[in-house]
Amino acid sequence: MTSSMETEIHYLAKDELFDREKPFDTDFSVASIPGARSSNHTVDTRTVVVNEITNPDEWDLNTHGFCIIKAETKLDPDDVFTRKKEIQNDYWYxxxxxxxxxxxxxxxxxxxxxxxxxxxxxxxxxxxxxVDYEQPARRPHTDCSQKGSYMNLEHSFPGQEEFWKGKEFDILNVWRPLIGPCDDWPLALCDWTSVDQDNDIRLNDALRRDRVDENSLLHFNPSHRWYFIRNHSIDDLIVFRNADSHGKRARGFHVSVMNPTSESPARQSVEVRLVAFR
Known part of the structure; x- marks a missing residue:
């Protein structure tokens, strides 16, 4: 039997402010900058039902914006926090x-x-x-927009613009817990077929310490259908698309949510961002 949980999702509010000012947020402290704001977001907190994924094969990247792959990977949960630069290439491969x-x-x-x-x-x-590690993300989003996908490539692969010029590509994430099974603050995915592309999505400036990115945030819509993996194993890889070069493919809006029935230790997770050329 499929089970679900009731929890809260902190959407971006449909504030009139955003008709005059683009949403933005920072991932660093601005306390030392007089008059600076870390964000102009206003929150629309909604109680939602998040359904359990019971059949991973039902989910298709190009239809729903995400899918699940069962695969064994090797990554030491301790080393990844202390020696990430030394070991991350093997995990990437x-x-x-x-x-x-x-x-x-x-x-x-x-x-x-x-x-x-x-x-x-x-x-x-x-x-x-x-500084050393991030916390669960509480605002439903994709990590980059169509424009932001190019900004990601320019930052990560400097001087290689000629390679991707005119090419079609997707920006993908692969997410899993580091220690499982895990039920603490699971990642919830929104079924792309339940998203109103014209009214639910808002572009956002994501201010980093060294650059500006653009990602996409989500406004509340009662039609949204959210899903998660209960007792998430380290071998269950969630793959979702953040954006694509032409802005025409299904995207995986996602958010971490509190599981009120969890008995797992505090969640540790790892995600890899990739560019996939067609």
Whole structure:
């Protein structure tokens, strides 16, 4: 029997402010900058039902914006926090190989980021600025917009603009817990077929320490259908599309949600961002 959980999702509010000012947020402290704001977001908190994924084969990247791949990968949960630069390339190669086997339509796949998260026991009651690892993301989003996908490539592969000029590509994420089975603050995915592309999506400036990115945020729509993996195993890889070069393919809006029935230790997770050329 399919089970579900009731939880809260903190959407971006449909504020009139955004008719005059583009939404933005930062991933660093601005306390030392007089008059600076870390964000102009207003929150629309909604109680939602998130359904359990019971049959991974039902989910298709090109229809729903995400899919699940069962695959064994090797990544030491301790080393990834202390020696990430030394070990991340091997993990990248594993993920690239898995995606090539699953998606033969891609001619080339290159990983360019590895993000690890370790939930602080005080999160979300107390929020801090973390340098070594990030916290679960509480605003439904994709990591980049169509424009942001090019900004990602320019930052990660400087001087190689001629290579991707005119090419069709997708920006993908591969996400899993580092230690499982895990039920703490699971990743929830929104079925792309339930998203109103004209009214639900808002572009956002994501201000980083060294650059500006653009990603996409989600406004509330009662038609949204959310899903998660219960007792998430480290071998269950969630693959979702953030954006594509032509802005025409299904996207995987995602968010971390509190599981009120979880008995798991504080969640640790890893995600790889990749560009996949067709």
């Amino acid at each position: 594993e993920i690239e190989a898995i995606l090539h086997e699953k998606f033969p339509e891609y001619s080339r796949i290159d990983a360019y980021d590895c993000t690890v998260r370790k939930r602080d026991p005080d999160f979300p009651r107390i929020t801090r600025t973390y």
